[in-house]
Amino acid sequence: LESELFGHVKGAFTGAIRDKKGRFELADGGTIFLDEIGDISPAMQVKLLRVLQEGHFERVGSEQTLKVDVRVISATNKNIAEEIASGRFREDLFYRLSVVPLWLPPLRERRHDIPLLVEHLLRQILADAGRAGVTVSPEALDVMMSHDWPGNVRELQNWLQYALVKCRGDRIRPEHLPPVLRGATRLPMPARRLRKLDAEAVRAALEAAGGSKVEAARRLGVSRATLYRFLDGMGR
Incomplete structure (x- = not known):
């Protein structure tokens, strides 16, 4: 992360075959967006604080x-x-960053935004896929309006991509949506109900989680051990 933000010089570490500008240097005179700011290490917080206070830094090496x-814009879900x-x-870093704080409620608390988000995200997904005319x-x-969206907008985007794969026509219908949305595996779900979970729901959760069993278990509302037992029963 340090090299990505501040750059490095040739020979600074294994694989540093040439000088490289970091994001801050590339953004000089403009704006940089730092996502998931709450996840950076204490050491990186110190370096970031110095840049914000003094505008100074050194490339790695x-x-x-x-x-x-x-100008720095940052975001976190923590x-x-x-x-x-x-x-x-660090509290001092927080006050350096928190000049104009904005709090965005989770999607479940602003369901009225879902139709607009669906329209916007679907337009983007269709453009990326080279398709058009799907509603x-x-x-x-x-x-979609009845779902709690624990993954917020990213989850909505993932499920729209899923629906578009399932939809062969020009209209996304309930049967094109994953079982998690249709209520077959309404979250949160007690672990004791896992036996009633169909294989399609598990596959959908794994797909949405990028193959991560930990994240898939969270989406399904079960423990990792319970999901592993179910997958063993499926022969996976």
Whole structure:
């Protein structure tokens, strides 16, 4: 991460075959967006604080100090107040970043945004896939409106991609949506009900989780051990 943000010089580490500018240097005079800011290490927090306070940094492996003028926008899905209280996030860094704070409620608390988000995301997905003219039926939209969306907008985007793969026509209907949305595996689900879980729901959860069994178990509302037992029964 340090090399990505601040760059490095040739020979700074194995694989550093040439000088490389970091994101801050590339963004000089403009804006840089730092996502998941709550996950950075304490050591990186110190380096980031220095850039915000002084506008100075060094590339990895270099003693030359560089100066930049960058506007920083950051985001996190963590409760920063709790992170500060636990000592995992620096309070001084928080106040440096929190000039104009914005809080975005989870998608389940702003369901009225779902139709607009579906329209916007579907347009993007269709463009990337080289398709056009596909819309979402009112019945499918009703299903989406009733879901709690623990993964927020990213989950919505994933399931729209899933539906588009299933849909061979020009209208996404409830049957094109994954079982998780249709109610076959409504979350959260007690582990004792896993035997009633069909293989399609498990495959859909694994697909949405990028193959991660830990994330798939979270989406299904079961423990990892329970999911592993189910997968063993499927011969996976």
